[in-house]
Amino acid sequence: MAKLEPYKGDYYLWAYIPSLAASVIFLILFFTCTVFHTWKAWKTGAKFCIPFCLGGLFEIIGYGGRTDCTNNTAQLGPYIIQSTFILLGPVLYAASVYMFLARLIRSVNAEKYSLIRIDWMAKTFVTSDIISFIVQGSGAGMMAMNGMASTAKGIVIGGLMIQLIMFGFFIVTSIVFEKRIRQAPTADQASWQKHLYPLYAVSVLIMVRSIFRVIEYATGQNGYLLSHEWPMYVFDAVLMWAAMLIWGYWHPGALRAEKSGVKLLSMRSY
Structure with missing residues (x-):
């Protein structure tokens, strides 16, 4: 039976027992969408x-890491895996979004x-995205270290702020x-609206x-958002899954077929 256990002494990694059902559901949803996106990109x-x-x-x-946390609330490895990878996934989404506007x-x-x-x-926005990725990743990796939680929190917030500022500028652009x-x-307008609005x-x-x-x-480790599970699913998992659905339904790769003969951007040229 799942049990909330301390990592060291009286220090707990979790304020609740992670839901196995919710983790498995979103594991399946993201797996399905990722397979589709990979096929579509190819x-x-x-x-x-x-x-x-x-x-x-x-x-x-x-x-996947989060599913292992339900019965291992005292284990550092699964905690870091789920925390880091869920935090960084959207940074990679943003990189493709940045490149597509230039292409469009x-x-x-x-x-x-x-x-x-x-x-x-794309070079400007993707570079900022890489910096945000590195900053958030380094902060996430430090979150569970003794005496480093406060510093790690500041680093992660700094990385997120870089992403927010540049994303705001991107939307203005x-x-x-x-x-x-x-x-x-x-x-030569083609159907730019059909692609811009999903973007x-x-x-x-x-x-x-x-x-x-x-x-x-x-708000910190003892704040409501980190001490309850549902906000993470509502304001992160659901939103990012919705982003994958929208990007998949109005897939930007369709622009190639619509504008054959036009010089298009590649990963190498941004």
């Missing part, structure tokens, strides 16, 4: 979607409407592009989830 040749697929893999590993703008020959020079757009192209449409939706979901994570860590 079929369409959309290399920029590779980080998105890796983000799904991180979610799978995270929730170039596909409709609207580089002049971009707030940032098109050759630098997207909105400016839409406003400009509406005011002066290009001759907005996924971006908002990632932002809401990141805001939740900042508040969660800021």
